[in-house]
Amino acid sequence: MISSDGLKQGDKIPSERELSERLKVGRSSVREALRSLELLGLIETRRGEGTFLGDFRNNQLIKLLGMFILEDPNVKSDITKTKEILEKDIIRNICLLEDKEELQNLRKNVIHESETLFDKIMALERNYLLYRIWEVLKSYSAEIMDNKVQLGQNDIMSLLDALIEGNSDKAIAIYEKKDSSHSLI
Structure with missing residues (x-):
């Protein structure tokens, strides 16, 4: 999805609702996956702004x-x-x-x-x-x-x-x- 949407570091990723629809999975599954990606440093959540792709080089x-x-x-x-x-x-x-x-x-x-x-x-x-x-x-x-x-x-x-x-x-x-x-x- 990152590749097909042409997303790069710092770009906003789709919302939980949109990801849930596109991936045909429940929102709780999307939420858990996003939490895991954030712990690894692959994405960054900013309150009130959304979720953004992180710097892949600095991941855990x-x-x-x-x-x-x-x-x-x-x-x-x-x-x-x-x-x-x-x-x-x-x-x-x-x-x-x-x-x-x-x-x-x-x-x-x-x-x-x-x-x-x-x-x-x-x-x-x-x-x-x-x-x-x-x-x-x-x-x-x-x-x-x-x-x-x-x-x-x-x-x-x-x-x-x-x-x-x-x-x-x-x-x-x-x-x-x-x-x-x-x-x-």
């Missing part, structure tokens, strides 16, 4: 799916490994970036941004879904791990230099210097 679906996946105790042991696979792939992709300006700015400000530096490097991937999955894995990883091993200041500088050079082998080697059973940051 990935976090919700993560909670169900992580209910399996066997999966918890896979979190770190999966996170490392994603981090290495993101590092490889960042090495392929043609515009290195953001990396160079990070390098200039490395002292001021050391605590969030790896997050900022990961965000340069530009693949929002991959980044969101990494964020969820990172948050769960932090919850199940007692301590973190971080790269030292010199290693961070070397990592940034390798990313700027586009040398993925060197960047991965620096990344792997950390204890592989712990997260980078």
